[in-house]
Amino acid sequence: MSAPRETQAGTNATAFVLEAKQIEKSFGATHVLRGANLRIRRGEIHALLGGNGAGKSTLIRIISGSHRLDAGSISIDGRLDPNPNAIAVVFQELALLPHLSVAENIYLPHRKCAFARLGEAACYAEARAALALVDEELAERTLDWPVAQLDLHERQFVEIARALSSGARVLLLDEPTANLTFSETERLFGILRRLAQQGISTLLVSHRMGEIRALADVCTVLRDGRSVLDRVALSDISDEAIVEAMGQKSSAVSPPAPRGAPAASARMQIVLRSPGVSLSVASGEVLGLAGAPAGPSGVIETLIGASRPAAWQITIDGIDVRFSSPAEAIRAGVGYVSGDRAEKGILATLPILDNIVAAARVADRRILASSREATAAQTALDTLSIKASSIDALPQTVSGGTQQKLLLARWLAPAPKILVLEEPTRGVDIGTKREIYAMIRDAAAAGCVVVWWSTEFTELIAVCDRVVAFDLSGQASGVLDRDELDEVSLSRATGMAA
Amino acid sequence: MVIDQRAADRPQPGKRASLVVRLTRIYRTEIAIAMAIVVLLVGISFWSPYVLTWGNLANIAQAAAPLILMSLGVFLVIATSGIDLSVGSTFSLTGMVAGLCFSAALPWPVVCLISLGVGLAVGAINGGLVTVVGLAPFVVTLITYAIGASLSFVITDGHSIAIADPNFWTLNGGEMIPGITNFVLFCALAVIALECVLRKLVVGRWVFAIGSNDKAARLLGIPVHGVRFGVYVASGVAASFASLLSLSYISNSESTAGANLMLQAIAACVIGGASLFGGTGSAIGAMLGAIMITVIQNGVNLIGINSFWQGTVTGAVILVAVLIDRATKVRS
Amino acid sequence: MVIDQRAADRPQPGKRASLVVRLTRIYRTEIAIAMAIVVLLVGISFWSPYVLTWGNLANIAQAAAPLILMSLGVFLVIATSGIDLSVGSTFSLTGMVAGLCFSAALPWPVVCLISLGVGLAVGAINGGLVTVVGLAPFVVTLITYAIGASLSFVITDGHSIAIADPNFWTLNGGEMIPGITNFVLFCALAVIALECVLRKLVVGRWVFAIGSNDKAARLLGIPVHGVRFGVYVASGVAASFASLLSLSYISNSESTAGANLMLQAIAACVIGGASLFGGTGSAIGAMLGAIMITVIQNGVNLIGINSFWQGTVTGAVILVAVLIDRATKVRS
Amino acid sequence: AEGAKTFTVAYIAPSLDISYWQWVGYGAKTKAAELGMTYIEMDSHNSPADQMTNVRTAITRGVDAIVMGPVSSTSTPPVLRLLKEKKIPIAFAGIGPQPGETDYTSAVTANNFEGGKAEGKFVCALAKERGGNKVGMLSLPQDRENAQKYLAGAKESFQADGCELVQILQTKGLTVREAVDQANDLLTAHPDVKAIYGMYDEAATGAAKALQTRGLVGKVGLATADGSPTTVKLLREGVVQGLFLQEAGGQGIEAVQQVYNALTGAAVTQSLPLPLALVTSSNVGTPEAQAKLKRVYPPSAGDY
């Protein structure tokens, strides 16, 4: 271990710009951080890894000052009373102000003097400059829109632009890529590399091994609030070893289990058509959708009955169907899970029980919320090995990755014929992701048609039978069969060049 | 070896806490209010020996009944993250319509049906404007409140009407089940039924789901518009029924009868643990909130506190109640 | 979450719209209300030739002034997604305190300072309970409303007080700037200042930021507690100042003076485009909302509509206004 | 006033939510019609600011005279100042102007203090008849000066006649619904109360209801001021023993007559207190009582 020696190095050029030592933090009875260490050098890109609930976000919030620490110390440039302006954070849950303009969202947080003028020209200039770094087109188009009108990935850009424009020397990015496509991630990484050369350090939290290796030099791994790996060079350690350190099965990095063919009796044929495209999917297949949101969202909204003027026509077993409401779609056997848990999935004030059985209630036209539902919900939790204190607890008492599994658990009982997934692994750790892939394959094996949009090409490649690619304008630009699937072909077809 | 503390803290998966524990957890706030009410009653009895007499408890029940019914309706709306400001004037208007019907010598069950139509109509207008047109509940019900209050003067030209029907009192004071006065029966039935609907029927869960996250609810196939429409109608009908019960008791309809009730009903829900952002609370809580308000009123009168001080006392008691509730929540 | 429809007309890429276009877009609702007010005035003039006389417009302004000031304060609170139900009783209590001070023959500027302390105190209590203790604004201000209303009876034992100070009228009716009566000046200054603060100063944007997403605001380092505390204090002080202005005009303090004002002030904000979920609206909108309410009142009286019908007319006019606003929003 | 200009009179009520003020309006309207005057009506919603606005609006509309039930006496000086300037005659109904003010045409009031005294005497006698000396009161909100004067008068009588006023409850909303609850609480807290003083109709109606449900009709005496179809009926049924009629309609009638006189140059009476007449179960049928009742409320309100 070279770590202790480095700490001694003290004040020379290689000194740590950020150093968090033995951080302890509890929320009530939950001991979240139990002596976490994090040390970042100037100009370094540092990966902070760990399973869901390991304490990464908590550590970041402590460093940024939005949580108080119970014990330990934080120093920046060797000083214990850190200048808050030295740090900029991209929060995992996106700290955006939906009614305020994009420009203000980027510029306002840097202003600390309450009664100063918020110079509009300066605001727009600075915001445009920052946003143009990550996305020219967005900067031209949206500066004076309220953030509420942006898509999730556009919001993520705004959040990143805010961090970039802060002038901070350390960027703490908590899963900034969770909502980005492959090429968008690439663009971000280009910027971060450039900043690194200018001496700006980045702490990156991500659950995607590929991109971590592509960007970061060093990693720290948290497990149950402790740093089990402290400043290990990524070149010195295998994925398996990292995953093991995170406390998850090392098999998680290997490809998903082979798929089984669905029973012949359950076969079903779905045809999706829009002007110029016709896609036929059968039971047992996982159809991937790749590309920027504009294209896939049309298919998804039509399939789940969310939008009335449907862009796509659906034929199921030769019969044209048209869902005028999500309820109709659900009763026809369409299941839906979105990665946008907070907005489109979780019922935050209702216990886990209700969250799980909500779909079955609609699908079965249930009238009674019977006690049998509790059994079913518990079974669902057990089947997916979801760790929750009880089905009567609120969803906010489990980690985000676990919440995502709750959404999938919804569809165990109604057993949909078509399962529509919208980035279902967003923000989920490697182990959990792996479980979700297995669930997707299991669903297909059970005779389900799976339609799955993901911006993470690697998972599409690993799990899908076929992928429809959409270009940036939202037009379907090609269908890739399993043997043609690789990142290059996907990037080409989606116009999101690598 | 490092022992994972957290895993040890976790309850065994696959087990559910016992029913009693679960109920205690679900009804934490309600139990706290119930206890607060008991403490209040006992406290008052130090000043006034009469407070815990049977007769006085009956008075409290009679005085609370209409407010309880209204609060239940308002609670439904609040649970969906809406608000109903129109219930007070629906109460008044219902009374005036009933008064006119009685003047026309209609038999009382017919009068009741017609009068319930007032609440139905106001609720349907509220529900329609909120769901179909998409206006904000506060604005919609503020408008129907103003119009309803105005119409309850217009339709009788401001005159109050004494109800002469000798049998109408049975609605409130009769005993459909011997030994239990009707108003108690109605309140109990309404609370139990509503609590069961909210806990045990899917549609009840939908009410909370909508209040919790209405976009997610829609995507889950929940008929958001239908349920939302329904809760406004229910709220209107509850206000009308409350008015009839009150009318049956006091046999006098007046245009201002419901003026103070709206804030009281909302306060009852909030005291009972409902959040105005929706998704939480219970029918039992709303009922207890209404009882608490009535008990404070009763206590102030029994102790003989100058009525000028009543608002201060009421405010202070509610403040203490919510502070205690807050403190216990933070601690747990 | 309420998505602001306003910017739905997406601007052309590459260019920032001109100032006029931008202002038209920002103040879409406000322009609509201003036009509605004009239409209303012209409409009324078909029935009553007096409505557009100078004297009547001055009447409207005088009648609207206290409501405008109160609405501005309430708007600040609403913009942070809070609510202030206590302003009506702060208005009454301030008047009574001022009345007592006048009875003690204090000079009027001193009286004004003391009386503004009432709003300051109530606002600070509201702000403290909401921020430090973390209670819901509705509950907190319902409590202070009840207590304030009660105390405004208690402190003079219910007696109203005539103000004898011969100079106090200058607060409202004097002309600090020759040619402009003070109350007009105060209202104009308050609206312009507030609108500038809200649009141009960092703290103003913070107000909307908190109403938009207070969790995010906290993460971004915005002093959420401080700003929130501030808006409640501002609301209290605005209510007190409104009360003093009114008192200066009618030289009579009454325990019930503010009873109807709370709902009117909230309605003014909502009519003016504010959402009760926070983050939207403008000071100008709140002012126009208050003017609209006053104009309706004035029109009803000028036309001579039976006062029983006033609520119906007011409700109907507001309904039409919000429906038109809604329709134009959907279309764009 | 043949061929002369048609006068317009505005009635500005403190709150038309209250039937008393509606009836004043009825009297004023009837009299105005009789005199060939145009009649308009405005509501101050218990707010002195609204009242001032109403006065100004009335002036804008060009009214010739004003009949006003002021929100309070203390709210009258600025109104009087304004009307003096405009030379518009004003007559008060129900509540008089601030003491010391002189620039008004007439104040048609009830003598609340004397009324309170008379009713206090009557209620105390009711209690004594029933073998006790404890009385309770359901009062108008004590922020009104008529209420304060009633109370002062009643207290004087109770003191003089040896009755003890054990509790005063005020009804905020002036509704029967609240009054019932309050009467119940009063009777619970003070089971030895032998008579109840009702200060206004709804209070007595509520108290009557409480007595009826408790089986105390006749056992606890009840009297009230004002008078309405409901309380007249209760009087006939013997639930209420005495009504101290306040001529609501009569006040409107007289007030309009006074401003008409001022406009036409006829003699006016500046202070015109109308007596409160006692009506009891035994004399309610008499022509005199019936005539009095007709000056209280309009036929449309109910039977006399």
Ligand SMILES: Nc1ncnc2c1ncn2[C@@H]1O[C@H](COP(=O)(O)OP(=O)(O)OP(=O)(O)O)[C@@H](O)[C@H]1O
């Ligand atoms: N405010 C809080 N109250 C109670 N528990 C909390 C709170 N914040 C975090 N926790 C708990 O702390 C643990 C660590 O959470 P944290 O968000 O830091 O995890 P993470 O490593 O960021 O996970 P992920 O990869 O899912 O983002 C979680 O198990 C969570 O339940």
Ligand SMILES: Nc1ncnc2c1ncn2[C@@H]1O[C@H](COP(=O)(O)OP(=O)(O)OP(=O)(O)O)[C@@H](O)[C@H]1O
């Ligand atoms: N009052 C609370 N009690 C228990 N847990 C809480 C509470 N408040 C927040 N939490 C938990 O704290 C964590 C907040 O951290 P965050 O949302 O960043 O991580 P996460 O949701 O666990 O991560 P991921 O989305 O990557 O799985 C969540 O798990 C959330 O459920």
Ligand SMILES: [Mg+2]
């Ligand atoms: Mg995290």
Ligand SMILES: [Mg+2]
């Ligand atoms: Mg997370």
